[in-house]
Amino acid sequence: MKKVIFLFFLVSSIHLSANIDWSHNTTCPSPDMERVESILSKMTLREKVGQVIMPDIDAVTPELAKKFKLGSILNGGGRYPNKNKFSSIEDWKNLSKAYYDASPIINGSIVPILWGTDAVHGHNNVIGATIFPHNIGLGATRNPDLIKEIGQAVAKEVLSTGIPWTFAPTITVPQNDTWGRTYEGYSEDPELVASLGQAMILGIQGEGDNFLGLNHMLSTAKHFIADGGTSDGVDQGDALISELGLKNLHGEPYFKALDACVQTIMASFNSWNGDKLHGNKYLLTEVLKNQMNFEGFVVGDWNGHGQVRGCSNTSCPQSFNAGVDIFMVPDEWQELYKTTLKQVKNGSIPLERLDDAVRRILRVKMQIGLLDGKKPHEFKSNYIGDKNHFAIARRAVRESLVLLKNNNNVLPLNPSKHYLVVGDAALSINSQMGGWTITWQARDNKNSDYKNVQNIYSALAGYINNQGGSIEFSKDGSYKKKPDSVIFIFGEEPYAEGDGDRKDLEFISKDANYIRLMQQFNAANFPIISIFLSGRPMEINRELNLSDSFIAAWLPGSAVEGISDVIFTNNGSIDYDFTGKLPYSWPKTAVQNVNFKDARYDPLFPYGYGLNYSSTKELVDVEEIKIEKELNEIILFVGSAYPPGFEFVQEGSSVEQVQSDIFTSKSQNISMFKFDYKKQDDAKNLKFFKSNDYNAWGILADSFLDIQDMKAPSYEIELKINRIGSSPIYFGATCAGNGYEICRGMIDVTEVFKNKKLAQWASVKIPVSCLQSAGLDSSNMDIRAILLSNDNWDIDLHSIKILATNSNNLPNCSNLSSGISQ
CATH class of the missing domain: 3.20.20.300 (Glycoside hydrolase, family 3, N-terminal domain)
Incomplete structure (x- = not known):
């Protein structure tokens, strides 16, 4: 007691x-x-x-x-x-x-x-x-x-x-x-x-x-x-x-x-x-x-x-x-107005x-x-994109860069030499912007949406070319001219609240090639400079060890020219040194949660750390600790595709990436729009329209997904059926090798969807084993989820996940008819 x-x-x-x-x-x-x-x-x-x-x-x-x-x-x-x-x-x-x-x-x-x-x-x-x-x-x-x-x-x-x-x-x-x-x-x-x-x-x-x-x-x-x-x-x-x-x-x-x-x-x-x-x-x-x-x-x-x-x-x-003095009530405001008025009247x-x-x-x-x-x-003036503001942003980028490693004084670089740039993030403006940019999660913007903004590769090229040097980008590590140094640019995909939560701090790139290429160039003794774009410190020990120089560039925004200002000399002299210091402690492992006021403080890099060109510190290789993680949940979609996935539609042989909150496919066979269900933009209405050919909506990733070690994996889809088509609807996934599809598993889910009450949210469970029986290899999935139909279906989607489950609680595959042959 x-x-x-x-x-x-x-x-x-x-x-x-x-x-x-x-x-x-x-x-x-x-x-x-x-x-x-x-x-x-x-x-x-x-x-x-x-x-x-x-x-x-x-x-x-x-x-x-x-x-x-x-x-x-x-x-x-x-x-x-x-x-x-x-x-x-x-x-x-x-x-x-x-x-x-x-x-x-x-x-x-x-x-x-x-x-x-x-x-x-x-x-x-x-x-x-x-x-x-x-x-x-x-x-x-x-x-x-x-x-x-x-x-x-x-x-x-x-x-x-x-x-x-x-x-x-x-x-x-x-x-x-x-x-x-x-x-x-x-x-x-x-x-x-x-x-x-x-x-x-x-x-x-x-x-x-x-x-x-x-x-x-x-x-x-x-x-x-x-x-x-x-x-x-x-x-x-x-x-x-x-x-x-x-x-x-x-x-x-x-x-x-x-x-x-x-x-x-x-x-x-x-x-x-x-x-x-x-x-x-x-x-x-x-x-x-x-x-x-x-x-x-x-x-x-x-x-x-x-x-x-x-x-x-x-x-x-x-x-x-x-x-709370003002209710922020984006959609259901009229009802809140009426109930609040009534509540004042009744005391x-x-x-x-x-x-x-x-x-x-x-x-x-x-x-x-x-x-x-x-x-x-x-307001009389128009300051949008003002050149003076851009100059402030460029200065902010310069001062924000934190130099974590600079062995053998690889930096600063001589811009008159030849450089090879590797990493998809070098070409993606979304990667340098991060979330809350044009759109909320900021993954569905195109480079062309950004006016008067360069990607990092273009900004580097502009600086180098003006100084008499040369530069090229490589997707696969090949080059036309042997580089003096290789610049790797990689980092997190954009995200905002909710979508950005992680189980741990292990960095896993959407770009499947960069680490293999980094190992390749390291083995050949090319100087490697890494520029890491992220919204937080992450476990990047492997990348750090493979690099001669490593820069935390955070999410720099518009003025990435500020990176060139610092990492290159200008006619042989240094215009700008590194001045940035870590605002957060940098973890040693993916599961270390570390803050500088901890009683036992043991980070990889402490709060306030940051080298400059006067620093003599040579960083020895750090321990690469592989954290064994039990795979229990993979989130594929909550209102929009989760990184590293992205949404696409296919009409016949035509494939489009979905890059807006309100979207209609070119042939108008598929349309969609985001809306709020449990929180902001966490659901999507998806409509298929009647057509002669099958049309598809799905989630694709550049990196393969391997779930073969997951215990009794099952798709769990939270959805609402608003309209049932007169022809079937199929669900599935595909696997790939050497850049092309080599297998698929598609099953008819028409009866499963029909059994859900119209206009009511419900959960649908589909065992991955059913897709495997229909031909899927779950060790190298590229299209992680796909819906396929040629008829009038109207579906609200909240989430699609793959969960480790108890096989006793899963529906029997015999209740799902398999197969669509194409």
Whole structure:
């Protein structure tokens, strides 16, 4: 009994709060609160509720915004005017004007709709905007003055499209690099995060006489709090930490954000010791608003209120009463508006709480000048892709590069010599950009979508050619002229939240050739320079040992010319040395979770490490530890293909890669679009139309998948059947060798799909053994999943996974008819 009492006390003590002092005072400009109170006193209940509802532009027209007297809107990642990612600057400004004109009129005065956007490393939803290094790279610069300049540049570019509010910066303190949002954090060090986060806010919002002035806009500190401290690095998971630890580790950046007079703070998806932050009144109201004296408003994250216990996306008084002032409710906003209005009327939401939220919103709108006639769509200048901003981005790239190894002083390189470049990432602009670029996950963009941006190979070639040297790219290691050195460029595929979570930190490339070629050139004694593109430190010991020089280049963005500035001499002299330092500790193994404040700190490279051209350190080969992993789950698709896979469609002999959220095949036999199911963009509607030939949608990868050692592998597909065709639909996979298909396993799943209730989500299990019986070799799969039909099928897909299972729980293959011969 004593043990039980002790354990209860231990768990409960985590939540004790009385002895933790969060008090904080700042001196920030204050608007005319008498005027705010005057406006508030004249608002109807419907007008007040409209102020706390924020839908996505895809789900609300200006006409609807006017009808419901809405107070704010957003465009989420990959959302654009008219659902067109190629929208012009005028398209953005015209939509801004339309929403402004639809704003509610309160007692004869307009209270403008406030538009927010995710400009997290530049105005990244807009084609042609300057894309800066992601925050992990900016953390490597350790340069607050540079970050402030970037903030100023971002503000000007966002304002150029008629938008006065960005959901940035992210001031998370990531503690587990398997988290898919690690690159959004400046560092594992709260002091560095606090310094750079404060600088970014000052750049975006301005300070002193320029606070929220002509070329400045609203900033958002996010995500409050401990989004980077969840157990095992799980996105939207649970931060198991004492309140003192919460304050000291994750709170420090918010104190500095308040010192910078940040006006909006976004609540986090994660929980703290089991309680969702969107419903945590103690942290949102008692700590943030009362003790820390935050006078702006708290905005929720994408349907974050719906994750609170007892809530849904369309009803959550708990979240509002806890302190969320604006519901971010992208799609189901009309129902949430109605239920919130009803809850105020019946007392579930006190009127005083609603007034507090609206007062805070009006206060911020007055701070930014919206209540004094400022019209965001009338911003006169166009700074999108400004050449001065590009110069700042190029400087940021230079300062972000971290030199991990430089044996035999291989760097700097003489640009007058001949170089061979290997690695698909050298040609892929997506690889240098990372997630949150044009689209949310950023894997479906083409190089041609990036205006006035070079891939890394082109940038290197431009520099070398100007210095009298030569360069060539090789896919297979062949070359026309023997190179003096070989430059390998490789790294992670783009990802954003959710999709980027990993079980461990082992680097596995989509490019199947690069490691074999690296071994080949190493054996032949060619100097090897490796440029690694990633959103986090990873286990790259094998690549490190094969390289003479190794550079962590993070996710550099638009201005990759900055790489050439540093790694080459200019007419024999060094223009720029390496100055970047690791903002995160670098692990020794794929399963090591290491942070510099650990009691037993044993990284491969410590926090703050970084060589320069004066360094004499010669790195000896590091231990290559192969982690034996039991293969239990392979995620192929959640709303879109998981790396290294990509989606394609085939009509007859014509094959297209799917590279947009809304897609129709050339012959219009297949169409698809993304939508929200459990979270943003995590589902896809797939339609097959009647045709003479079979048409296919599938997931393909350049590297082969081997699941022959997986225990009783089975496909698990979460889907919803909306329309059943009159002809069969097939599911399967293929295997390849020497660059062409050598086997396939296709089975008729028509009856399995027909047995699911129409328009209801369901799970379908298909044993891999059924595909093997139909001809699949599961040791070298290239097309990992494929659906095939020539009739009218309408299917919503959430996820496709391959799971190790108990064979006793699987359907019998005899219930599935096999075979389609082609």
